[in-house]
Amino acid sequence: MRAPGGGPAIPLRICIPLGALFPGTVERLGAAGVDVACLGDVGRKLVLEAGDGTVFITTRPTDVPTYVEAGAADVGVVGRDVIEERRPDVYELLDLDFGGCRMVYATRDGEDPTPGAIARLGIVRVATKYPACAMAHFTATGRQAEVVKVNGSVELAPLVGLAHGIVDLVATGGTLRANGLVEREQLFGSSARLIANRASHKLRAEEIDALTARLAVAVGAAR
Amino acid sequence: MPTTDGSRTPPPPAALPTGARDVLPLEAAELRSAEDALRRAFRAYGYREVRTPALEFAGQLERGQGAELEHVFRLFDEDGRVLVLRPDLTIPVARLIATRLTDHPGPLRVSYTGPAFRAPQTGKPVATEHRQAGAELVGLAGPEADAEILALLGGALGDAGLHGFRIGVGDVSLTRAVLDGLGVADGARVRLAAAAAARDLVAWRRESEAQPLTVARRELLAGLPAVRGGAEVLEHIAAEVPAAADAAARLGRVLEFTGLPERTVLVDLGILRDWPYYSGLVLEAYAPGLGAPVAQGGRYDGLGGRFGVPRPAVGFSIELELLHRAIAATDPAEALRDGVVLVGAMDAEAGTARAVRAAGVPVVGLPSGDDRADRVAAADGWRYVARRAGDGFEVADRLRGETFTCARLEEALPSR
Numbered sequence: 001m002r003a004p005g006g007g008p009a010i011p012l013r014i015c016i017p018l019g020a021l022f023p024g025t026v027e028r029l030g031a032a033g034v035d036v037a038c039l040g041d042v043g044r045k046l047v048l049e050a051g052d053g054t055v056f057i058t059t060r061p062t063d064v065p066t067y068v069e070a071g072a073a074d075v076g077v078v079g080r081d082v083i084e085e086r087r088p089d090v091y092e093l094l095d096l097d098f099g100g101c102r103m104v105y106a107t108r109d110g111e112d113p114t115p116g117a118i119a120r121l122g123i124v125r126v127a128t129k130y131p132a133c134a135m136a137h138f139t140a141t142g143r144q145a146e147v148v149k150v151n152g153s154v155e156l157a158p159l160v161g162l163a164h165g166i167v168d169l170v171a172t173g174g175t176l177r178a179n180g181l182v183e184r185e186q187l188f189g190s191s192a193r194l195i196a197n198r199a200s201h202k203l204r205a206e207e208i209d210a211l212t213a214r215l216a217v218a219v220g221a222a223r
Numbered sequence: 224m225p226t227t228d229g230s231r232t233p234p235p236p237a238a239l240p241t242g243a244r245d246v247l248p249l250e251a252a253e254l255r256s257a258e259d260a261l262r263r264a265f266r267a268y269g270y271r272e273v274r275t276p277a278l279e280f281a282g283q284l285e286r287g288q289g290a291e292l293e294h295v296f297r298l299f300d301e302d303g304r305v306l307v308l309r310p311d312l313t314i315p316v317a318r319l320i321a322t323r324l325t326d327h328p329g330p331l332r333v334s335y336t337g338p339a340f341r342a343p344q345t346g347k348p349v350a351t352e353h354r355q356a357g358a359e360l361v362g363l364a365g366p367e368a369d370a371e372i373l374a375l376l377g378g379a380l381g382d383a384g385l386h387g388f389r390i391g392v393g394d395v396s397l398t399r400a401v402l403d404g405l406g407v408a409d410g411a412r413v414r415l416a417a418a419a420a421a422r423d424l425v426a427w428r429r430e431s432e433a434q435p436l437t438v439a440r441r442e443l444l445a446g447l448p449a450v451r452g453g454a455e456v457l458e459h460i461a462a463e464v465p466a467a468a469d470a471a472a473r474l475g476r477v478l479e480f481t482g483l484p485e486r487t488v489l490v491d492l493g494i495l496r497d498w499p500y501y502s503g504l505v506l507e508a509y510a511p512g513l514g515a516p517v518a519q520g521g522r523y524d525g526l527g528g529r530f531g532v533p534r535p536a537v538g539f540s541i542e543l544e545l546l547h548r549a550i551a552a553t554d555p556a557e558a559l560r561d562g563v564v565l566v567g568a569m570d571a572e573a574g575t576a577r578a579v580r581a582a583g584v585p586v587v588g589l590p591s592g593d594d595r596a597d598r599v600a601a602a603d604g605w606r607y608v609a610r611r612a613g614d615g616f617e618v619a620d621r622l623r624g625e626t627f628t629c630a631r632l633e634e635a636l637p638s639r
Binding site for chain 1: 388391421423424425451489507510511512513514515516
């Protein structure tokens with residue numbers, strides 16, 4: 001494969017999220033015929049090269065859109081939640097149909113404190129790792145919210161009075177239940193997506209279209 | 224400043240406003256060289272340069288854009304009217320053409336180069352000042368005009384030294400004709416437009432699959448923003464949606480007339496401009512390693528009318544800093560520049576310095592006896608260092624790594 005204009009051949013660079021989405025990503029890429037053997041034992045390596053020249057870049061999930069948007073990777077796999085929060089300027093090409101979860105608003109069990117807070121205080125206070133998603137949801141539903149950014153254990157915030165509720169990503173809801181929280185509203189459903197850099201989507205249209213088509217077949221076969 | 228204990232206080236931080244930056248000599252020289260190449264390309268097609276002010280009335284530009292300006296620097300004039308630092312040059316140049324060049328018989332060709340400004344946004348590390356170079360062809364509505372603009376853009380980018388770029392070409396009237404031909408309802412169009420604006424092809428596909436269409440037509444709609452290819456994709460669309468055949472044929476003629484290599488121009492129906500004033504052709508040029516288009520533009524027949532004189536118009540603007548970044552990613556910086564650091568050029572050897580300059584070689588002067596000649600040449604990348612030696616000069620050629628002597632510097636240097 002030669003780059004347009006007769007430049008040197010450059011391998012396709014795929015940005016892969018470490019963590020919860022990693023196994024599903026490897027499985028989908030493998031099913032789509034990508035040589036993923038080198039991803040079997042990542043160790044401490046951040047950049048891995050497959051036998052066919054494909055380069056895998058492994059990062060934290062929230063950094064995947066950053067690398068793809070800047071053109072350090074041509075395509076990447078990332079959760080819809082990260083796209084909603086970061087709004088990167090990239091193409092969202094395919095729903096890879098794994099890593100399913102929901103972005104929800106949850107409060108303590110019992111009476112929902114939200115209407116009362118808005119009536120008396122004018123605002124509801126919400127703790128979240130996803131401030132942009134939380135703010136967009138409350139703005140869109142005509143309610144004022146004070147969004148508090150926290151970096152971990154969001155469930156703690158309503159228990160100790162930091163916030164009336166939380167906006168967070170849930171898969172099974174087990175963590176919410178264990179902390180006496182109940183889901184009140186769903187913001188959106190999330191799953192893993194294939195994204196592409198804007199320039200790569202044009203400059204490497206043939207390769208990226210072929211990869212997308214093979215992944216679409218793999219997704220269909222897994223259903 | 225030395226302090227009482229002999230140490231130096233740290234210098235004050237080189238503070239600049241968010242997103243502002245300085246340009247140092249090497250980058251400035253390369254930016255200048257790219258800009259000069261673009262200007263030569265514009266001139267070769269007879270595009271004459273115009274300039275517009277950096278400050279404009281906010282209302283004027285918003286009238287052109289048809290929407291509120293976002294992320295712009297706003298300030299007030301002496302009467303309290305709202306001014307903006309122009310966020311791009313397309314609308315100001317359209318304003319200039321519609322208000323100052325009204326009696327031109329047309330077709331009218333203008334070009335421009337200048338800085339545009341955008342306000343910083345949290346979390347987006349973009350420069351607040353960026354140079355744009357562009358061209359507008361006014362008064363021609365046919366595919367020939369679109370093709371000239373594409374050929375000019377492709378030629379100018381190539382002349383500037385950009386390799387491996389591609390120009391994606393779409394047509395909003397073709398996309399509209401396809402949606403008309405498929406009978407897509409207004410509500411669905413709004414949702415499709417939102418998905419396209421967000422480049423969310425997953426949402427576009429979901430919306431498409433909910434349409435009551437035959438399987439083949441549904442697949443065509445679902446894949447529309449991902450359509451990228453040559454003239455064959457236009458034939459496919461025309462065959463499947465006869466109502467769009469005319470628009471597809473027009474875009475086919477544009478491609479035919481450009482004369483650019485086949486792989487340089489790519490039909491791309493996923494290109495949808497963020498601004499509502501585009502009416503036909505839309506284009507984006509991409510270079511390897513850049514996340515954003517290096518150039519963009521299209522046809523905006525309605526824009527002049529918003530300033531009083533409706534005339535068909537098509538054009539593009541190139542982002543100079545992005546162009547330079549893409550060139551710098553593939554081409555090494557020029558190792559050494561032709562020029563001589565001449566010891567004594569500022570006093571005893573002033574006559575020789577004049578003669579060498581007249582021969583076309585830059586002379587960097589140092590006073591007689593100054594011992595920094597080699598260091599200056601190394602720091603600034605000059606090729607030669609010359610010193611008086613007897614009746615002639617001893618010259619170090621840093622490019623070839625050799626030293627030679629010559630009687631007349633003005634004859635020896637240009638001939639090497």
